[in-house]
Amino acid sequence: MRQFLKVTLVATFLLTGANLFAQTVKLGHIDSNKLLSIMPEKDEAQKQIQAQAAEYDNQIKAMQVEYQTLVKAYVEQEATLSEAIKADKQKEIQQLQTRMREFDGFAQTELQNKQNELLKPIFDKASKAIKDxxxxxxxTYILDISTGVILFNSDNSVDVMPLVKAKLGLQ
Known part of the structure; x- marks a missing residue:
């Protein structure tokens, strides 16, 4: 009988403790992609990134025109060129192809760096507002529903978007 009383008391204590713990957990959720899309700083950053991308794209297009011109001239003159000049022209075409590949890699890296440079402060600002x-x-937790990793979303979860928008001064 004494053992039964101990087990009952322990079970009651554990259930009460679990119930108290469950009551102290407060869940919230936010769609961070939606939040970022309404931040005015992101639009300005995107414009700068797109301008840089357009510059690189124009440079690549100019290189492609140069390449096509070289190849066309080579094909048209191939029959009349000496072997030494053919080899020189082929080398010139290959060097331009190499420059184009290298420039493309450079442009991709630079765009990624520019994107990181401009967007990181915006992401940090949003993250700070969410944490605040x-x-x-x-x-206790705020879950990001834009990632699609949530396995369960109860009706008790609170959408903190309005609070974060207010914190950032957004409408």
Whole structure:
């Protein structure tokens, strides 16, 4: 009988503790992609990135025109060229192809760096606002629903988007 009383008391304590713990967990969720899309800083950053991309694209197009011109001239004159000049022209075409590949790699790297440089402060600002809202409103977790990794989303989960938007001064 004494053993039964101990087991009952322990079970009651555990169930009460679990119930108290469940009551203290406050979940929230936000769609960070949606938040970032309404931040005005992101639009300006995207414009700068697109301008840089257009510059690189124009350079690549100019190189392609140069390449096509070289190849066309080579094909038209091939029959009349000496072997030494053919080899020289082929080498020139191959060097231009190499320059084009290298420039493409350079452009991709530079665009990625520019994107990181311009977008990181915006992501950091949004992240700080989310953390501040979480701390100020007593959330235990705020889940990002834009990633699609949520296995369960209860009706008790609170959408913190309005709070974060207010924190950032967005409408």
């Amino acid at each position: 809202v979480g701390a100020e409103n007593g959330f």
